[in-house]
Amino acid sequence: MYKTEYDAVVVGSGPNGLAAGITMQRAGLSVLIVEGKPTVGGGMRSAALTLPGYVHDVCSAVHPMALLSPFFKDLPLHEFGLEFIQPTLAAAHPFDDGTAVTLDQSLAKTAERLGEDGEAYLNFMEPLVNDIPRLLPSLLGPLAWPENPLALAKFGLKALPSSLRSSNRFKTKAAKGLWAGMAAHAIQPLGNLATSAFGIMLMAAAHLNGWPIPKGGSQSIADALASYFKAIGGVVETGFQVNDLNQLPPSKVVLMDVTPRQLLSIAGDQLSSSYRSRLEKYRYGSGVFKIDWALNDVIPFKAEECKLAGTVHLGNTLEEIAHYEKSIAEGEPAGKPFVLLAQQSVFDPSRAPEGKHTAWAYCHVPNGSQLDMTAAIENQIERFAPGFRDLIIEKSIMNTREMEAYNPNYIGGDINGGIQDLWQLYSRPVWSVSPYRTSASNIYLCSSSTPPGGGVHGMCGYHAAKQAMKDVFKMNKIDSLEVRV
Incomplete structure (x- = not known):
């Protein structure tokens, strides 16, 4: 039983879930990130998949978008071991x-x-x-x-x-x-x-x-993001599989680092019938x-x-x-x-x-x-x-x-959270003024099933967090990320 109420709870600790949590925590909100697996990372995990002593990247391995991402450029991740x-x-x-x-x-x-x-x-x-x-x-x-x-x-x-x-x-x-x-x-x-x-x-x-690789494995990106998040006051709980939003502690807003199919399964009863119908048409x-x-x-x-x-x-x-x-x-x-x-x-x-x-x-x-x-x-x-x-x-x-x-986000092995063709590039997951909002005022989508889509860049989570901060917390003056090249 939770005794603490958070401003925001983020479900999922992939690059976008971590980015959403960091963005809100940096703005002075209290944030909990919950992750179903024993380690954070989503598509950024590494493990000894073959034999002891061999480090393999389970999903993402080379990271062209990490150094290009305005979100990543704004973080001192080198101070948390990322090289x-x-x-x-x-x-x-x-x-x-x-x-x-x-x-x-x-x-x-x-x-x-x-x-x-x-x-x-x-x-x-x-x-x-x-x-x-x-x-x-x-x-x-x-x-x-x-x-x-x-x-x-x-x-x-x-x-x-x-x-x-x-x-x-x-x-x-x-x-x-x-x-x-x-x-x-x-x-x-x-x-x-x-x-x-x-x-x-x-x-x-x-x-x-360049197209860099993280020293020690892609897990080092996830670990650096999580360490930074905790250093600024955020809370992470792993081994927490969410099947129903009622499992979560009280919060003002929930951000979901999941694809439409999982959102329907976890929170479908809290979404309008018209929004559910549109999510069901989402293409993987x-x-x-x-x-x-x-x-x-x-x-x-x-x-x-x-x-x-x-x-x-x-x-x-x-x-x-x-x-x-x-x-x-x-x-x-x-x-x-x-x-x-x-x-x-x-x-x-x-x-x-x-x-x-x-x-x-x-x-x-x-x-x-x-x-x-x-x-x-x-x-x-x-x-x-x-x-x-x-x-x-x-x-x-x-x-x-x-x-x-x-990784439950990889529906049918789709690593991009849905096909990124012309018709579903910016209309992810539905056509909307803000694709991060759902029909429930306290539930937002922050996964690669929102713009700009797949990749380790964190920008889906960043934009979803900004939208939630504006809508729920009336934080209209949010500094833009500095773009440095």
Whole structure:
């Protein structure tokens, strides 16, 4: 039985739940964060999934948006043990002929490596890299009138087309392949409108701040956020599974770091019938099939550049990637999977015993699929790194159901909290003046099922907290986050 009344209770301790709690606690409110699992973190947890001494990131591994996020930039997380490591190269993309194209933190170097497509890449990306820092409040927030409408319009002209259409600006296999691998992070067919936005943001993030990995595992981000939250007076309780809001202690407002399906299950009886009906129409996207390996050595890529990259995209040509991603959306994987691979231990020796290594990879599959993609993923790695299988000591496999069991927000293995297509990018979870409000005046949604969507950036939680502070506590003068690049 609780004796304390809080101003706010946050359900869920993913990046957005922690961001919501921190934002409100910093404003002088009393906040409790409850988490069903034994540790905080949501998609930011790390664990010895294979063998003792091997640290694997259970979900998120590489964090382009963390250093780009205005919320993260505003926090002194280094004082709480968080250290980011920059791989030599942000990403690499190998081809069957043994060559590879790379994404460097330097815009000029990336363009130089693209050869005859270098000028096209500079013309495409340089204006975006220059504009994106001042556009972040619009790009990483709810739909609203922008402070820089002209710059945002220029961004939109490049971001709204499908990535297949945008690929036409390039001539070479290398540039088209690199672009396809970036755009495929959208987890939808490359022919869909606005898939270019995903490629643009990831490439711009690399050129602005790199694609860092957190020393010691993604859990260190969650631990630093939680430690900071507690240092400013916040309270965290783990092992607290919420199935009904009546389980919570008294508070003026509850912020839910959950997706619409869970919100309906936990708080449906407190929501209006019309709002429930709209939530029931919310669409989830494709799932993921993930493998972690304990390895005897570094992955023996044929292309030496791949050994210098924190992330390696395995999909060969644009055509091959586009074919596979389209087949996933149609419900039947066809061809060789597009594999997203990270090799954190190459740059962070704390991830494995001396002389040993870890690897992390996943591919997209239909939502809820029970297909075993182990052989397909390992074949794809072996294709570009002959001898990879001989290095495997142990492996950990998670299909879509196991991903959801691990994190209930991953409905059917959907790691983005719902498909982020053009029709559900800013209307997450419903069309609304404020997508963070629900029909209940004391319940707010703060998960990746609200704008700006998936990723470790905390901005969904930040904006939800600001909305609740304005509505419930009449705190209208809330300082904006300072954007520093």
